Amino acid sequence: MKKEDSNKNKLIDVFGLKLISELHLGLERQGPGSSEMTIKALSxxxxxxxxSRVADLGCGTGGQTMILAQNMTGNITGLDFLPGFIDIFNNNAKKxxxxxxxxxxxxxxxxLPFQKEEFDAIWxxxxxxxxxxxxxxxxWKNFLKKGGYVALTYESWFTDERPAEIEKWWTDNVPEISTIGHNILTIQKSGYIPVAAFILPEECWTDNYFIPRETASKALLEKYAGDKTVEDFIAKMRYEAELYSKYKQYYGYVFYIGKKI
Ligand SMILES: C[S@@+](CC[C@H](N)C(=O)[O-])C[C@H]1O[C@@H](n2cnc3c(N)ncnc32)[C@H](O)[C@@H]1O
Known part of the structure; x- marks a missing residue:
């Protein structure tokens, strides 16, 4: 496959972090999820x-972090490599x-800028x-105490086989994507007891992510009217949402919870 072909679908390479950041800054969540599913995982x-000390890695603007904080005691450190997200995160915490x-x-x-075995949970x-x-x-296991938990969502296949179009999109973007069964085995082999795995419902993708992102996309297109890079970026985002609606029976986000042995 030619390099330009193999890069065609890549989110980060093609769009650039600046646009990703700008599109997502005003959204409550920067990916699929919901308060209900965060609370269910916490249970x-x-x-x-x-x-207790909890780290939330790739926290974005902290949609799920604030829900966690409102449903537990103890301290949470959110970490993200985009400073714009962290500014909003800290403002939200203050509000x-x-x-x-x-x-x-x-x-x-x-x-990670943390001590070994510092945390009771990594989210x-x-x-x-x-x-x-x-x-x-x-x-991440190095930063968890013995008996500490990892709780995370991850793109996962629901079936052993799926149509070529969706297989290509995900293997281009997340080469390691696998089935739920395989991921649970990976958790076990990585030194955790697999405690739970559950699929995020559809509205976590649609109502809570794609719909608000589409509103933000329209605003971005207006702001950068005529800018081909922005138009291509939004077209790829829309293609991702279309693929979800067409192939959602084959994949989704799964919440995995494991306990460090
Ligand atoms: C799909 S978003 C999820 C954000 C948030 N957890 C949520 O569910 O709304 C992924 C996040 O990971 C962050 N991220 C990506 N690579 C990272 C890295 N190497 N180190 C820290 N954060 C990273 C991104 O900036 C982004 O905020």
Whole structure:
């Protein structure tokens, strides 16, 4: 395959982080999810109290972090490599009067500025693909106490086979994408007890992500009227949403919860 072909569908390479950041800055969530699913995942963690420390990696502007903070005691550190997201994160924490327990910092999930075994839980919604599922599970485990939890959402296949169009999109964007069964085995092999896995409902993608993103897309197109890079960027975003509506029976986000042995 020619290089330009193999890059055609890539989100980050083609669009650039600046546009991704600008499109998502005003959204409550930067990926599929919901408060209900965050709270459901939290219900599997039986080790949290007011002394607990939680890290939320790839936290974005903190949609899920604020929900977590409102449903647990203890402290949360959100980490994201986009400073614009972290500014909004810290403003949101302040608005909700959570600033004493919830802090956002700029950093890389691949080079964490934390102590070994510092955390009781590591949270990460829609972000582990940026480091890689297996690599992230293994690296992040170093920062968890024994008996601590990892709770994350990750793109997963629901079936062993699927149509070529959707297979290509996802393997171009998340080469490691696999089935739920395979991912659970990876969690186990990475030194965690698999505690739970559940599929995020459709509205987590549509009502909570694609619909608000489409409103933001229209505003971006107006702001940059005639800019071909922005038009191409939005066209790819729309293609991603179209693919979801066409092939949602084959894939989705799954919440995985594992406990460090
Ligand atoms: C799909 S968004 C999810 C954001 C948020 N967790 C949510 O569910 O709304 C992925 C996030 O990971 C962040 N990210 C990507 N690569 C990263 C890296 N290497 N280190 C830290 N953050 C990263 C992005 O800036 C983005 O905020």
């Amino acid at each position: 599997f963690l039986d080790n949290l109290n007011e002394n 909700l009067n959570l600033q004493e327990r919830v802090k956002g910092i700029v950093g890389s999930m691949e080079n 990460s919604e829609g972000a582990i693909a940026n480091i890689g599922f297996e690599k992230g599970l293994n690296y």
